[in-house]
Amino acid sequence: MSIVSGLLLIALAGVILNVLFYKSKIVQKYVSLLLFAVLAYLSFNMYKQVGSHFSIPFLIAGQSIGFTITWLNYYFALMITGITLLTAIFSLKYMEGKEGIVHYYTVLFMKTFGMLGVILSSDLITFFVFWEIMSWSTFSLMSTGGKEAPKSALKYFIFAVTASMILMVGVVLSYSLFGSFDFAVIHSKIDSLSLPMTGFLLSIFIVSFSIESAVFPMHSWLPEGYSNTFTTFTAYLTGISTRIGIYGIILFLFGIFGIQTVDKLVILGKINFRYIFGVFAALTMIIPTFTALYQHDAKKLIAWHSVGQGGYMLIGLASANALGISGGILHIINYLTYQVLIVFAIASVEYRTGTTNLNKLGGLIKKMPVSYLALLFGIIGLAGLPPMNGFVSKWFIYKALIMSGYPFLAIAAVIGTIGTILSVYKLIHNMFLGQLPERYNDIKEVSFSMQLPMWILMIVVFGLGVYPGLAMGLIAKIQTSLGLAVVPYSLHGIASGSGQLNMLVITALFMGGLAVAWIIYLLGSRRKHVNQYNNYAGGHFLNKDVAYNFNYEFYAAIEHVIDPYRKKIIERTERGIIGLVDAVSEYVRRIYTGMINTYAIYILTAFVITIIFLKELI
Amino acid sequence: MVNPILLIIIPLGTAFLISTVAGSLKNSTKYLAFLALLANVWISISLLPQVLKHPVNVIIAGIKPPLGINLLVGPMGAIFSIIISVAGILVLLYSFKYIEGEGQSKYYTLFLLLITGSQGMILTGDIFNLFVFFEILAISSYILVGYAGDRNGFEAAVKYLILGSVGSVFILVAVALIYQETGTLNMADLAGKFASVASGKKMMIMLFFITGMGVEAAIFPLNSWLPDAHSSAPSSISAVLSGFVIEVALIVIIKFVYSIFAMTEILQYLSLVGVITLLVGEFAAFNQGNIKRVLAYSSIGQIGLILFAMTLNSEAGLSAGMMQVVNHTASKSILFLVAGYMIKMTGSYQFTDYKGIAKKMPVSSFLFVLGVLSLIGVPPFLGFFSKLNIIIAALAVGNTFNTVMVFLILLGTIIESVYFLKILQIFYIGDPIKGGVKEAPFTAVFPIAIFAVVILLGFLVLPEINIYAGSAAAELFTKIQITQVF
Amino acid sequence: MSGVISISLVLNVASSGLILLGLYIIFTQKNLIKIVIGLGLADTGVNVLLVSTGYIDGNTAPIFSNSALNISNMVDPVPQALVLTSIVIGFGVSALALALIIRLFEKTGTLDTSKIRGLKW
Amino acid sequence: MRKLVSIVLLAGFIFYFATLTGGLMIPSASDERSSVGLDILSRTADETGSANAVTSVVVLYRGFDTLGEVTVLFLAALGISVFMKSTGGVRKKALDQSFILKTGSRLLFPLMFLFGIYIITHGHLTPGGGFPGGVIIATGFFVVLLTSESVEFNKTVMSVLEGLAGLSFIGLGLVGLFGPDNSFLQNFLPLGDFNTVFSAGIIPIIYAVVGIKVAAELSSVVFAMKESK
Incomplete structure (x- = not known):
């Protein structure tokens, strides 16, 4: 029995227990805490099995679902389980008596399950499956804990689902190029790929992970999403959630594609793929950090630093x-x-x-x-x-x-x-x-x-x-x-x-x-201790009445x-896109006019247009 | 071996029986209907291993096929039979409490006839017989759409009826022209003879057929009746209409294009139409406030996806499309059936009125979530694997066109997930709504839960599903059914 | 073949004319009853087309009661059977449509399709 | 606008139709044709024993279609009764018809009924059969209904009749399943003497059932329409 299966099963058990006993305070608090502790203990012990592979015979397009333990994912597993344990301890008192506690631990376990699955997976399909579980649980984490939470969670979700869809293209494209989902197989065949294709594939993956790790200019979901939820969730999310995207980048950049392959990707003669990436990273450093100055809310401020x-x-x-x-x-x-x-x-x-x-x-x-x-x-x-x-x-x-x-x-x-x-x-x-x-x-x-x-x-x-x-x-x-x-x-x-x-x-x-x-x-030290209102500023004595x-x-x-x-370019672009989707959807709906004659005309129109399209085929 | 004709005869006979005994049995006729569909489920499932080995050719009236009518049951037919019977029986169970009032036995008669029509369309091996069953299916749908007897129901039924009849005119023209050109109505016979028809005529006949059947299959822009009909019908009927009726019509189109007309030239055009259908459906649903209209538009989107998958001109695409059909049947049935009780409980069609309904109807809401997840294609639900297979199949073709189409499909998925999530958030967040909203009765929750089990645990039997879908795909793609008949 | 204009040709022209007329009525008329009439016309057109597919100029009904007739001067019986079915179906649909329209009229008080647009978008 | 669009569309439709098919509507020369129908024609007399080839096609060769067709009628009747169920309004009293009309129609009714039965029973010999015969019988009812406002009518009997006729059709078909070919709707009766009333095996029986069904359904349609206010 591999530790991997132990980790995943315990996280899953946590989900199930919390769903089944959603009224029990004991399960919510102490059983969950115990399970998180076990998770941390297990993941600490993972170093004993580094290099081991574990797979579930589970056929999808002829592939089985596989997990492996590497030093990289050991490092991440430690962080994930460690931070979950600390969050759980902190939550004992923090969440006491709050309304959201009913599903608090369920989603926490779900999220942990998803993240552990992502980092431990050894093939693209497993990676993607857990990636989705992870982003859906992030969504449900974000949806709780405040009036603004659902809205910002929805915003996150739009980004996350876009990332997932891009990732899905990457996954399927890799499969059709390499005939396998397995990381090792892809790594071994990556050199046989033409450079433009390599660049395209890598860009797909990197863009997808960049969205999840809130790289400029795809970062705008993060501050609101992280700060509107319970503060413990904020800790949890800002601590580890975004960094799974970085895990993906490390894995693909160095683990799967390999830095030699990546360095071959040069556009316009000298601009290196890595340099472009670095420029975006630099923008990610500067702009959010200065935006943080503007925040009047501690959670928002720190969430901007997360970016x-x-x-x-x-x-x-x-x-x-x-x-x-x-x-x-x-x-x-x-x-x-x-x-x-x-x-x-x-x-x-x-x-x-x-x-x-x-x-x-x-x-x-x-x-x-x-x-x-x-x-x-x-x-x-x-x-x-x-x-x-x-x-x-x-x-x-x-x-x-x-x-x-x-x-x-x-x-x-x-x-x-x-x-x-x-x-x-x-x-x-x-x-x-x-x-x-x-x-x-x-x-x-x-x-x-x-x-x-x-x-x-x-x-x-x-x-x-x-x-x-x-x-x-x-x-x-x-x-x-x-x-x-x-x-x-x-x-x-x-x-x-x-x-x-x-x-x-x-x-x-x-x-x-x-x-x-x-x-x-x-x-x-010659200072005098005085009452805080026994003080003056600019010639004015301060007292309770002076605001x-x-x-x-x-x-x-x-x-x-x-x-x-x-310039708030990002905000305006986002608003523009939402407006565009809204407008398109309004116009598309207008096709269904409710007028039966028009509907009948559509039928013949379709017929005639089809003939016009297809008459070349004959 | 059980005779596959019983799949058609049992519901039909029971419908007649119900009409005979309705006076004395009153509302207990529903149990008769239940028994009939139970028999259907059993027959269709027991048929499957048989047809996987060899397609079954059932002759009727003891007359050999080209002259008489026959049924042709291959893996595809058997699988669709199972889908129809299983979805049918579950929705019927749901109807037990959902359909109220006098004259219920008529509802069950109509429901059985709808099943008869669908089974007949899938199983028959004769194109005119196909038309007859198409009419049975269509007419029973018209009536059931207006069954509730409210203004919207009547309006939707009238629209559906008129457009459906225009469609049937087109189909009948196609049938007449086919008979004129080839002198035969039998599909297997036709598959051989159709090749010799002049290509212009061939194209014209095919277009008549696809346009006519496309009205029922809800291909854009022939689907304008669908949002009205699916949103105004009783929810149990919406579930059936979205769940398998449009798919049945679609699969007939696919079967004709691959096996009978054998015109692979138009497949690319059809897959483009599929993607347009998908985008239209998803965009139209985006700003929709009526929950059943959202679901109806989403059905348009899904049918577009299925059409795209099935017109990839590859066995993998067909097989993925079959999987998507199963997924859509199960998940859309869940959504419509849950929505039915939510509407009944709150009296409102606007989902914004369902704030915090999850606290009052926890099981239903949870099942709704499962349905949404599978429909969008979230792992590990069945919908994920079917969507993944579709994309694998699309990219395996390896041309730019399909790659662009894949991106458009994923764009559609993003839109779809956003509007569904808005609904889910309303269900789960906010103070519980006032009034006597309570959980749906067991006869409603149980069938929905069975659907949920299908999409939730589908991945456990994924290899089997792959095999069955694969053999159905092979049947369509390599025309084994057609060649092994005589 | 009798003359330049064969009966088949007449049948074909009539059938296509009826179908096109029916469709035109469905496209342009706003009165639901008229639309049903249009449907009926189109249906009739298709029925004529169906019958004409089996028609052989100069031949007679396929009934063996009169032993003087033999197979060679009979028309194809299948389209006739088909047309029987098609007529019955057409009748059923029209009857149903009219029943529905009566009820719809009771609910909305109009037959004008541009006013019966409670369901749209 | 709508008219213009329709005309343009229909013109385009005709244009492409003509250019693509080169006059598809006109069939190929008749003597070269081979079709299922002509094959049937050459063997129907021996196979089915029915003098009317159309009837043998309708009832036997394409009997399954006929079952479906009957079902469509059944559906239409059912649908009308679903939609026309009494909404509680008061029925408008029609003008009472004149005595002559009433008596005349009542005199006519048995004749029409008889004629309908004749048409049904001779379906395999002459043009006619279950459908026309059924329609004639239904017309008989219709005439009576039109003229005599006071005629009341038992709906249950009609619905039982419809159901029973349908069941008998299926029952007759199912007997065939136990026959030698194990095939639905197969003729299990002797063919009898060609061109007589008692010939052609199950064809007349099925046609009789169809006739009853059609008559019952059409009458119930008429009654349902009349029932509503």
Whole structure:
């Protein structure tokens, strides 16, 4: 019995149990939790069976459905099951008494089932089947938890089903070209394909995965879709869901097509396929990151970063050197941890205050210190500053871009980072710093079951920052298995060569700096503790009657600068397409006029037109 | 061996019997109808292994085929018989509680005659006999569409009747011309003799036939009656009309084009028409508020897809088309049957009035979801595999035309999933609607659930389905039926 | 063959004329009863066409009661049988159509097809 | 506009029809033709024992069509009775007809009935048969109905008659299934003397059944139409 079947069966069992016992609180909470724990345990043990293949004799066009365990999917399985477990723990308290709990765990299991199936599959058809299960469960995840949720879920779904359909063409086209759905077979035959066909096929797959991983300009579904649902789902979705698209890109770019084949794809003499891809990745980094500045809702803000961070991973992959690819892959887990940490912190605040509106929060640092710490760790990681893990992977990526001669892309990455820093500062400031609104005076820190996942993630975020080698070992194995060069790594970073990086030293320096700052702070401490209203600004004394809150319109000045460049082309295009479909459908409906004579005329018209068309055939 | 003619005779005889005993048995005549269809299911299933080995030729009145009428049952006929009988009996079961009021026995008589007509059209080996059964099918459909006796029902029935009759004029012209040109009415005989007809005449005869039959098969633009008829009929009848009646007419067209006219030149044109039909159906459904009209337009879309698959001029395409027929029968029946009780419970045809109905009718809504998923083609439902097979078959042909068509089909699928999802969201999200909305009775839920089992567990017997669909496809494609008759 | 204009030709012209006329009525007339009449015309046209397919100029009915007749001077019996069926079907459909139209008229108060458009789009 | 379009379409239809087929409507020369019908003609007398070849085709060679045809009639009658079911309105009283008309029609009725029976029973010998005969009988009812407003009519009897006639048709056919050829509608009776009333096996019996059915159905159509307000 392979672990694969165990994983899939347990996830499926979770779905079935939750459907059957939809009234039982125990099944919903504890049985589900137990199953998620088992899933995490099993997937951790998958490394013992790397390379094993498992198939179900299930005939479709003469193929059976197959799964295999590779280092790449081991890496993803760990992330999926880990994050699901943490979400489940966090949800214990968070979802208590909420209406959506009836199907909350069902869709969570369904989604996990779908994602595990996608990453473990060893042939296109299995991949596609689970891909569909995954996007349908994402749709049902998104449909719950708020008034706006159904609408944004529908928007997501339009993108997802488009992606699926494109993917389906790719799947079937591969089958008709190679006579097999199997990844290995396709990989072995890929070189026999003509270059234009290879390019077409690859583009089909990449476009499809790009939609799912919210690459510019197909990203607009993500922020709304992710932020309108339950905040725990937001964590789950932003953490792993989009990254399955990246898994697809890695798998097809490096695993199936192979980087040598991809590098043969050149248009106009010199423009490389990878470079085009990189440009889109760069746009994905910059535009969403600056859009995040505008958000007044913590969930929306962080959801925009979910788009932007994907750009870093992709641009790392696009550089296609060992450092860049490992940076891209490493960034996935780094991103996952700090992003989920941030959303958990937001969820905690929401749990206590009932809002995620940044204009209404503030000053919670004293009331919810653990959540503050969690958010702080998270945003340091997100901004890519030492000593947290985000720094390491971003550093890899910058370095790789410069090394492969893509300086513009590197500059784009830096610009993206500036935007990130600006917007995450807004996040932490507006939630935890500044004035505490009166109504939140009685707020307490969240309970332990919600703190626990945050503590775990904080440890990981910091730990992977100091010891990136923990993940690099696995990434090196992935790169080897994909036939790529490996970065020489040590426990603290990159071992040798020009790009040496020792995170221990950096952390030590950073800590040293922090200590110095602390000492200065202590020495110069001459401050007086006053009531928050015993304060003044611009000559005005602040009191309860003065509605002054500088959390409001936090970046008005910067927004003023950016505004002229925000053309909202994407929004307008989307609206145009929807309008077009609407108009076409209205016109098509008008064919059915309800007038019987017209209908009869249609019959003869069809007859005559057919003759006109076909008379050449005779 | 059981004589396949019983497939036609049993429902027909029972219809007469019901008319005889309706006065004394009153509403219990429905059980007679049920028994008749049960016998039909059994016969059609027991026929299948037989015909897979060798097509069955049933002579009538002891007269050898070219002179008399015969039935030709190949794998395709047997499979369609099973589809008709099984879907028929399930919908009949649903009707037990759904159809109320006096004079129910007439409904069941008509229903049996509709089954008779469909079976006859599939099984017969004689083109004029085909026309007769076509008329039986068509007339019983006209009546059943107007059965509810409301204004919309009558309007739809009148439209359906007039257009259907124009169609039957075309068919009859084709039959007359065929007899004039070849001097025979027997399909097998005709397949041999038709080749010698001048190509211009051949084309003309074929066009008459396809146009006439196309009215019933709902090919665009001959399908203008369909949205009205399918949306105004009682839901059980809509399920049957969408479920197998249009498919029966379509399969007759396909059978004629491949086996009898043997004019593969026009297949590409027909597949283009199929894709246009699909797009028209899906786009027309997109902004529709009446749930049954949505389903009716979606049937147009599906019939376009089936037409496309079956005109790919390959065995794989035909086989995929057969699978899609099974899928469409099951899933569209689910949708119509569920919609029937939703309309009955809420009194409204607008699906926007069904907010949160899933809380009141959980089982029905869940079955509706399954139907939608299979119709759109979501794995692991049967609809996914049929759609996948269709696309595989289309791309296997390997020309640009088919690739473009595939993209258009997928565009249609996107539109289709969006409008269905809008409905599903309304079912599941929002506060439950007020009023005495409650779950449909068991006699309604049970048959719907059986349909759902078909599409849900279809993938378990996928190899078998592939084999049966494949042999049906082979029958049409290689004309074994035609050559082995005499 | 009797003369230039054979009976077959007359039959054929008549049948096509009737069909075309019937179709024209269905296309242009807004009165439902007239449309049914058009259908009837077209039906009749098809029936004439059917009969004409089996007609052999100068031959007589295929009945063996008179032993003076033999096979060679009889017409084809099959189209006659077909036409019998077709007539009956045509009758059934027309009767049904009229019944439906009566009921529709009761519900809507009009026979004008441009006003009976409750179902559209 | 609609007229113009129709004319253009019909003209196009005729044009393409003529150009494509080169006068398809005109059959090939008769002496060269071979058709199923001519084959039937040469063997019908021996095979079926029916003097009227058309009848043998209708009842035996294409008996299955006839079953379908009867079914269509049955359907039409059924449909009309479905649509015409009394909606509760008050029936308009027609003018009472004159005495002469009433008596005349009642005198005519038995004659028409008898004539109908004659036509039915001689279907295999002379032109006629179940359909015309049935229509004549139904016309007899119709005449009575038209003239005498007060005639009431038992619907159940009619519907039983319709059903029974249909069942007998099928029953007669099913007997054939047990015959030597194991074939539906097969003649299982002796052919008898050619060109006499008692000949041609089951043909007259079937035609009688058809006649009853047609008469019953047409009458019930007429009654159903009359029943409604």
